[in-house]
Amino acid sequence: MSDKPLFTYDYYEPGKVYGVTEFTVDETVVAKWRSVYPGDNDPGVMPAGMLAMIIVGAVLTCNAPRPPGGVHGGQTFDVRRMPRIGETLLTEVKCLDKEIKKERKWVRALTTTRSKDTGEIVLTGIMTTLVAQ
Amino acid sequence: MEKTLKPSSRQVDFQSILNYADVTNDYNPVHVDKEFAAKSPMGGIIAHGTMSVALIWQALKNTLGVAALNRVHLEIRFVRPVRIDDTVTGGGELQAGASNVYDVWVRNQKGEDVIRGTATLRAA
Numbered sequence: 001m002s003d004k005p006l007f008t009y010d011y012y013e014p015g016k017v018y019g020v021t022e023f024t025v026d027e028t029v030v031a032k033w034r035s036v037y038p039g040d041n042d043p044g045v046m047p048a049g050m051l052a053m054i055i056v057g058a059v060l061t062c063n064a065p066r067p068p069g070g071v072h073g074g075q076t077f078d079v080r081r082m083p084r085i086g087e088t089l090l091t092e093v094k095c096l097d098k099e100i101k102k103e104r105k106w107v108r109a110l111t112t113t114r115s116k117d118t119g120e121i122v123l124t125g126i127m128t129t130l131v132a133q
Numbered sequence: 134m135e136k137t138l139k140p141s142s143r144q145v146d147f148q149s150i151l152n153y154a155d156v157t158n159d160y161n162p163v164h165v166d167k168e169f170a171a172k173s174p175m176g177g178i179i180a181h182g183t184m185s186v187a188l189i190w191q192a193l194k195n196t197l198g199v200a201a202l203n204r205v206h207l208e209i210r211f212v213r214p215v216r217i218d219d220t221v222t223g224g225g226e227l228q229a230g231a232s233n234v235y236d237v238w239v240r241n242q243k244g245e246d247v248i249r250g251t252a253t254l255r256a257a
Contacts, residue, residue: 032156036149037187039141048194048202049187053157056183060159068162069173072182074210081203 007066009098009105009131017094019062022116023054024088046083054083055111055125058091063109067132073106074128081122088116096126105131134197134254138235140224141191145180147217153184179214185239185248188223192237193252201254209237209250221247 005011025046033050034040040047052075060066083089096110106128113123143149154160162169163179170178186209194202215221225237228251239248 029156036152036156037143037191039191040187042194042199045199047187048190049183051190052183052186056159057157068169069175070161071163071175071179072211074208075183075186076209077205077207079203079205079207082199 004065007063007131009100009107012063012095012098012107012131014095014097017092020090020092021058021061022088022090023057025050025083025085027085030085044085046085048079048082051077051079051083051123051125054089054091054113054123055127058093058111058113059109059127059129062093069132071130071132072127073130074126076126078124079122080120080124083113083115083122089113089122090116105133107131134227134232136227137196138192138223138225138237139195140222141188141195142220142222143188144220145184145215145217147178150178150180150184150217153181157181157183175214178217180216180219182211182215182248185215185221185223188221188239189225189237189248189250189252190223192223192225193235197254204255204257206253206255207237207250208253209248211247212249213241213245213247215241215247219247223248225252 091113094110096108098107109127111125220242223239225235228234233254235252237252
């Protein structure tokens with residue numbers, strides 16, 4: 001068992017940064033993606049569906065451990081430019097806000113993804129999650 | 134701008150959900166553990182929401198070209214779960230009176246929206 005605190009609703013602090021993850025858009029991971037989506041085969045281009053993978057992967061890594069069974073309720077993607085195959089990205093995860101609506105506990109995470117080489121922002125996102133009770 | 138996005142579809146079976154979990158490293162038990170999911174408020178396995186979002190990206194790319202993806206602001210809500218053996222289709226229509234905003238959606242085989250949202254294209 002992990003000694004780290006569990007990311008329950010009460011544990012999230014709006015404004016707090018929970019970490020930064022690194023993700024390299026290498027040919028191996030793109031090939032895995034294409035095994036699920038064979039149509040996403042534009043040469044040299046990262047499939048846009050993988051943007052969600054970058055954001056969700058960063059949130060799941062930085063906000064762990066979590067109670068099992070949370071549900072993804074909504075997502076915003078603001079693409080400044082599509083990541084390139086071969087590029088390494090750094091994604092910061094921050095708690096944007098949280099609220100209880102009709103006894104459901106919602107948390108929004110703001111993600112900012114930058115090129116590791118240049119620091120240029122390539123993507124921001126807001127992931128809305130219904131936190132498991 | 135095209136008035137209608139070219140739709141993109143896929144069938145979702147349990148194996149494809151497991152494959153998606155493997156690619157994305159998202160093994161939330163509501164997606165991969167039938168026993169857990171059955172006892173959860175979802176009442177059974179649901180596909181990852183982002184598995185269907187990929188269909189909206191495909192519809193945008195297939196209609197507007199890959200370069201257009203560099204200037205998209207996409208905002209979506211997951212409004213209904215996708216279940217094993219559903220067939221889902223992503224598409225959209227240019228909003229009435231708008232030149233750069235599409236109402237986008239993913240629908241199941243019953244014609245029910247599972248995702249709703251908007252895709253806004255910034256000027257090139």
